[in-house]
Amino acid sequence: MTSIDTKSWRGVHAELLRRITEREWLPGDAVPNETDLATELGCARTTVNRAMRALADAGFLDRRRRAGTRVASHPTSRIVLDIPIIRLEVEQRNAEWRQSLIAQKLCTPPPIVTSRLGLPTHTKMLHVQNLHFADNHPFLFEDRWLNVAALPGVEEADFAAESPNEWLIQNAPYTTGDISFSAINADAALAELLGGDVGAALFAVDRITWNGDVPITSVRLSYAPGYRMNSKI
Amino acid sequence: MTSIDTKSWRGVHAELLRRITEREWLPGDAVPNETDLATELGCARTTVNRAMRALADAGFLDRRRRAGTRVASHPTSRIVLDIPIIRLEVEQRNAEWRQSLIAQKLCTPPPIVTSRLGLPTHTKMLHVQNLHFADNHPFLFEDRWLNVAALPGVEEADFAAESPNEWLIQNAPYTTGDISFSAINADAALAELLGGDVGAALFAVDRITWNGDVPITSVRLSYAPGYRMNSKI
DNA sequence: ATTAATAATATGTATGCACATAATTGACTG
DNA sequence: CAGTCAATTATGTGCATACATATTATTAAT
DSSP, X not given: OOOOOTTSHHHHHHHHHHHHHTTSSOTTOEEOOHHHHHHHHTSOHHHHHHHHHHHHHTTSEEEETTTEEEEOSSOOEEEEEEEOOHHHHHHHTTOOEEEEEEEEEEEOOOHHHHHHHTOOTTOOEEEEEEEEEXXXXXXXXXXXXXXXXXXXXXXXXXXXXXXXXXXHHHHSOOOEEEEEEEEEEOOHHHHHHHTSOTTOEEEEEEEEXXXXXXXXXXXXXXXXXXXXXXXXX | OOOOOTTSHHHHHHHHHHHHHTTSSOTTOEEOOXXXXXXXXTSOHHHHHHHHHHHHHTTSEEEETTTEEEEOSSOOEEEEEEEOOHHHHHHHTTOOEEEEEEXXXXXXXXXXXXXXXXXXXXXXXXXXXXXXXXXXXXXEEEEEEEOGGGSTTGGGOOTTTSOHHHHHHHHSOOOEEXXXXXXXXXXXXXXXXXXXXXXXXXXXXEEEEEETTEEEEEEEXXXXXXXXXXXXX
């Protein structure tokens, strides 16, 4: 029997989580209020509050003022994905990262890009195509459009030396955005670049980022065949 | 000038986030300590602490005792995916959900399944194959192996009436697990079930769940062609 | 009986204080 | 000069208290 220090919020957190995971409290059940739990566990209400807030953040509890706290009835598993910059993702796999710049030129993007960004159809944007390697194997192909109007200095940037990924972190403000994950079939060009067969299933990430309501960049990352994105639940 | 109530932790949070997003504090910069910020903003240190903890949780700040707090220099964008049960995922798309049970029988899984779960090679497991529909279009194919030894009553469950997904929520304890996302090419069977061409790229989710160190289930979800998983950054 | 005002209640938050803990700095020692 | 240890310091946490706020329950008024 592991005795848990029920006077720390982590201890209380663990104890409440135990009651949930061991089905002492079932999904949908109301749980005692903070004051009663504090008395029972011999700590301050603040401490119970901290623990219960953490459990609510993690999706285990539903809380509403006055109505009280219940065990979540549809425990959606919540996954937190930390998406690092590409170089770090490669290095985390103990591989050596390098990139090969394929294109960097100002031109008019296809309408699908401008429309998704909410820009006029014929806006000139900076098109950057970049192949990232892990230990000299193709890792992913980055196909990016940058809104030059919102990124002063971007036209002078040397993306062969610094990947657009890292340039943006250093030079663009923090942003919000949409991200979507999908599976695509490799066309001839992607197959050539990434070294698989035409038609191979590729894991793809599409990302649009904004600074407030100003569109910054739209990018598609196409990973080499066999890539998996892993996480813990 | 929007005056923010700097005496609430949300106000402090907003103010600090503003300084980060507007690059008043640059990535890698050290930020003032809690006591000084509390003085400057006219609130208690506890309040500043709450705000800074939230920013650190969200990945904007790196904090270390004694060493102080800095703006995150590699702002890994953090994505929170809430993965609901399949029925809810379909219903959230305003579609009608139904399922069609394809197989439910006790048999010996391929070695890859037992080895990933850490079970003896010839363990009998319950194999459940289930096709989920959204408005009568195939939505995803669920191919699941259940550890009968860890799930009393599972052999009597009627998965035609209740999807294994929901049965597990109601009858199995909360679990931990691994999840991975990948892209696969549809084989003949998947193409037939999901209604695409052989070779079509499919978005796949592999998930293994455990109750402590007891393996519960291993499942692969193969989504119909064109599926995207979306999120906000 | 319906509706509006009011009380009760659980969670949310702010504060001052104290002490715990991790990590760095710097002094001291061999 | 290297290595050890102690002082320092920023964050981490617990607690008592008070008040805020959202929501439900109750009561009064029509």
